[in-house]
Structures are given as structure tokens and as C-alpha cells.
Amino acid sequence: MRDAQKALARALDDLNAMGVLEEMRVKRFSANLCGGPAARDGLMPEPWVGALIWHRPAGYFGYKTLTLLGIWAIQRENVPLIMLGVRRLAFAAPFYDAEAYVKLIRGAFDLYYDDKGNPPPTPALTFAYDAAKRLEQREVVAKTLQKLATEHTENTEEQ
Numbered sequence: 001m002r003d004a005q006k007a008l009a010r011a012l013d014d015l016n017a018m019g020v021l022e023e024m025r026v027k028r029f030s031a032n033l034c035g036g037p038a039a040r041d042g043l044m045p046e047p048w049v050g051a052l053i054w055h056r057p058a059g060y061f062g063y064k065t066l067t068l069l070g071i072w073a074i075q076r077e078n079v080p081l082i083m084l085g086v087r088r089l090a091f092a093a094p095f096y097d098a099e100a101y102v103k104l105i106r107g108a109f110d111l112y113y114d115d116k117g118n119p120p121p122t123p124a125l126t127f128a129y130d131a132a133k134r135l136e137q138r139e140v141v142a143k144t145l146q147k148l149a150t151e152h153t154e155n156t157e158e159q
Helices: 002-014 017-028 060-064 098-104 131-158
Strands: 034-042 048-055 065-076 079-090 125-128
Touching: 002 017, 002 034, 002 048, 002 065, 002 079, 002 131, 017 034, 017 048, 017 065, 017 131, 060 065, 060 098, 065 131, 079 131, 125 131
Parallel strands: none
Antiparallel strands: 034 048, 048 065, 065 079, 079 125
16 A cells, blocks of 8 residues: 555656645745645545645634645556645634644644545546656646636635
8 A cells, every 4th residue: 555655656746746836835825824735645545645735815714714725646446546626624623823823834734624635525637647648747737736726716815
């Protein structure tokens, strides 16, 4: 199982997942409202790894909803599948302390949100990873994540 995760992590590395997310975080989101990128992994229900950033809306009550934006690789029937998507999480901690939250949320989100960063149940895009087409797939990843970030930003501003 861990060998499968290593292969999936290599696929995300080939697609420059962390680089794209870091660039997006710096260019698109306020440093006070966005954290990551961070790597996540799991073994159930199938081996997976992910790279993601998280963002919350501005304002005092912005902490109530956090949005994960990322790229995940999962192993299905010996084929590495790449998933790009957005997930929204509800605040799950027993209380909100603004000072601690602002300091800690930049490094990790699972202290305040009951989630480990699993792949989205309905990804915006899924495709089979092909090492021979990695440069073309890198472009698809970058463009799709930019589109998702734009849609997410517009949706959170309307709320």
C-alpha cells in the first residue's frame, strides 16, 4: 500500500502539483486567509495522496466555512487517477479563538475542521495519469486549478 502511495506522490510531483498550488496561493489569495500547500495521504478506501491549499472568506465569521482546493492521485485498478477539485468544510472545533485560529490555520486545517484532506466525492476533473504526457497534463492541471480558484473566489464573495 505504501509503495502505491509513493508512486502516486511521484505522479503529483511530475505534474508540479505543489508548485502550481504555491504560485496560486501567493498570487490569488491573501496570506491571512489562505494556508498550504500541504501534502496529505490515506489508505482507505484505496491508496491516495493529495496536495492542497485552503482558503476562508474574509470577515469575522469567515472561519465558519473553509474551502480546500487541490489535486489528488488515487490508485484504482492499478491505474493512477488524478482528481482536481474543491471541497467545503464546516468549522468543527468546540469554540473559536480568533488569535489562535489565525496563527494555526496557516499550517494545518484539521485542528479546526473535521477532515483529513480526502479526495472530493465529485471532482471537477478526473483523468488517468500518463508519464509520457506529463507536460500536457501539467498544463491541464494548472488551467483547471486556476479556473476552480476563480469560481471559488466568485462564489465566496457572493455569500
